[in-house]
Amino acid sequence: MTPEQFRADFPEFSDTTKYPNTLIQMWLTVATSLVNPVRWMELTNLGLALVTAHHLVLAQRDGATADVGGTPGEVKGPTSSKSVDKVSVSYDTGAVALSDAGFWNMTSYGIRFLNFARMIGAGGLQL
Template identity: 60%
Template sequence: MDSTTFRRDFPEFSDKTVYPDAQVEFWLTVAVSLVNPCVWGELTDQAMELVTAHHLVLGARDQKASSVGGIPGLVNGPQSSKAVDKVSAGYDTGAVTIDGAGFWNMTTYGIRYITLARIFGAGGIQL
């Protein structure tokens, strides 16, 4: 797995200014320790890519916050409502978050990863 393959599979990360190769490679290296090929089999690379994408999104949020004088690394959960003047919007965050997934619920990539991880962690299923 390398940054070129990752960017091919996840073209939304193709901007090397926002997502430099060094950063992509860093998170791919971390993903190697989080994804057991004996468990993931043929989906090992996809799991590593989801872990990497998750961390890249969190890093981009931190970078954006820092660039406008905010605090990078500040933890925010899924937004459940917002009001501006007389207009408000609410979202059912429970519909898209996974109980007990914590940190992985912070991006769609994390949700995809933890969903698959839990399926693989369930072991064989007989009907």
């Protein structure tokens, strides 16, 4: 998979300033270590793209935090409630989070990747 193919499949990452090709390529390279094409078969590119998207979102989050003087890389879980003055909202984060997913629960791309990985990794493999 190339950065161009990744952008075609995930157009939300089309901004080359926020998501330069070098950054996409770096995460695609990492993804090749996590997605076994023997198991993923025709879904290999999907697995590569989901891992890459997950890491790009986290990188963008860290960059946005640094831009406002925060500490990039600080670990935060999903927001479950928020209030401003007398208005508040809360979300059932457990409804969409996967159990024992840890780091992968930090983005919707990570949740999708791990969901597929668990299905694809189940069962035997004929060699």
